Amino acid sequence: EVQLVESGGALVKPGGSLRLSCVGSGFSFSDAWMNWFRQAPGRGLEWVGQIKSMTDGGATDSAAPVKGRFTISRDDSKDTLYLQMSSLKTEDTGVYYCARDNWGSDYWGQGTLVTVSS
Amino acid sequence: DILMTQSPDSLAVSLGERATINCKSSQGVLHFSMHRNSLAWYQQKPGQPPRLLIYWASTRESGVPERFSGSGSGTDFTLTISSLQAEDVAVYYCQQYHSTPYTFGQGTRLEL
Numbered sequence: 492e493v494q495l496v497e498s499g500g501a502l503v504k505p506g507g508s509l510r511l512s513c514v515g516s517g518f519s520f521s522d523a524w525m526n527w528f529r530q531a532p533g534r535g536l537e538w539v540g541q542i543k544s545m546t547d548g549g550a551t552d553s554a555a556p557v558k559g560r561f562t563i564s565r566d567d568s569k570d571t572l573y574l575q576m577s578s579l580k581t582e583d584t585g586v587y588y589c590a591r592d593n594w595g596s597d598y599w600g601q602g603t604l605v606t607v608s609s
Numbered sequence: 610d611i612l613m614t615q616s617p618d619s620l621a622v623s624l625g626e627r628a629t630i631n632c633k634s635s636q637g638v639l640h641f642s643m644h645r646n647s648l649a650w651y652q653q654k655p656g657q658p659p660r661l662l663i664y665w666a667s668t669r670e671s672g673v674p675e676r677f678s679g680s681g682s683g684t685d686f687t688l689t690i691s692s693l694q695a696e697d698v699a700v701y702y703c704q705q706y707h708s709t710p711y712t713f714g715q716g717t718r719l720e721l
Binding site: 537552555588590595599601602 | 647649651657658659664665702704706709710711714716
């Protein structure tokens with residue numbers, strides 16, 4: 492059974508930093524391209540960024556609102572995806588999901604809540 | 610960026626009736642080598658992550674009931690639920706995965 496489990500969400504002050512993790516199981520994590528998405532309270536879905544498999548070069552890409560502040564990385568030896576977030580803003584508040592990229596995103600984690608507030 | 614626009618924003622349908630949700634992209638999302646449209650549909654219920662229903666605009670994900678179907682080409686796409694069941698009450702999103710940044714429609718709230 493494919494599973495993705497996020498962790499690391501917390502309450503943080505504006506300007507602070509946070510690292511989210513996503514552990515995958517039940518599939519070949521190292522072969523997968525992975526995405527981060529987020530959803531602000533009561534709002535729609537937003538793509539945050541992507542990392543390709545190391546076989547495909549491991550390149551990352553991110554959305555304009557987070558570019559230069561958020562960094563996506565992976566540790567295939569631990570089947571883990573990371574989202575390093577810095578210079579956090581109140582508008583970064585929301586549930587953050589990791590998802591496997593596979594012609595759309597076919598498996599999603601349950602999400603982890605990030606709240607940016609003073 | 611490719612802008613995705615859904616209509617309507619909300620929809621009330623009786624049990625057993627048909628529900629139709631539309632999605633328009635600001636430019637084509639055809640995957641040239643696959644000759645398919647890079648368009649997905651998701652269902653999201655409160656407190657849950659999105660669930661992939663349809664990919665390549667019309668391919669049903671494994672385990673998705675046959676009452677869900679996707680159609681369309683070019684810049685206009687449709688999700689149809691042929692006979693609404695109570696468990697289909699949710700918010701539905703279209704998404705293009707043709708190019709990053711991946712973008713979603715604003716969502717359509719489907720109610721009884």
